[in-house]
Amino acid sequence: MTLSPKERAEFVNNYTRALISAWSSEEFSQRLAQDPRAALAESGIELPANSTVDIVRAIPDGPREGSVDIQVELYERGLENGHFEFRIPEVPQVDTAELSESDLEGVAAGDINCCCCPCCCCT
Structure with a gap:
């Protein structure tokens, strides 16, 4: 089954809500592990009773494996065969390494390399 654009947008919004809840609430994350159907329903994802x-927490390696497109495909497959797989990775880790003195000097001196195309704000 292929979701309509409206259904896809609704699913992506609800899936995103589930991700954010899992990352920001240990209580929700535990409910997701213990009763995934109920936890997903809290996020707006209702699944057939049967x-x-x-819930897959360790996402396989690969350029598309952690993408929303893969999750949509898995959801569509679940609608067809009754087996749903939701990829909800552990909380993303942020690199909290401090800037070096030379990094700070470059920022303070305005030595910033712009990554966008030349425009009025970068020239």
């Missing part, structure tokens, strides 16, 4: 649900 379906199975797997």
Whole structure:
């Protein structure tokens, strides 16, 4: 089954809500592990009563494996076969390494390399 653009947008919004809840609430993350159907329903994702649900926390390597497109495909497949897989990775880790003195000097001196195309704000 292929979702309509409206259904896809609604699913992506609800899936995003589930991700944010899992990352920001240990309580929600535990409910997701213990009763995924109920936790997903809290996020707006209602699943058929007779379906199975797997929550995958370790995302396979690959350029598309953690993408929303893959999750949409898995959801569409679940609508067809009754087995849903939701990829909800652990909380993303942010590199908290401090800037070096030379990094700070470059920023303070305005030595910033712009990554956008030349425009009035970069020239």
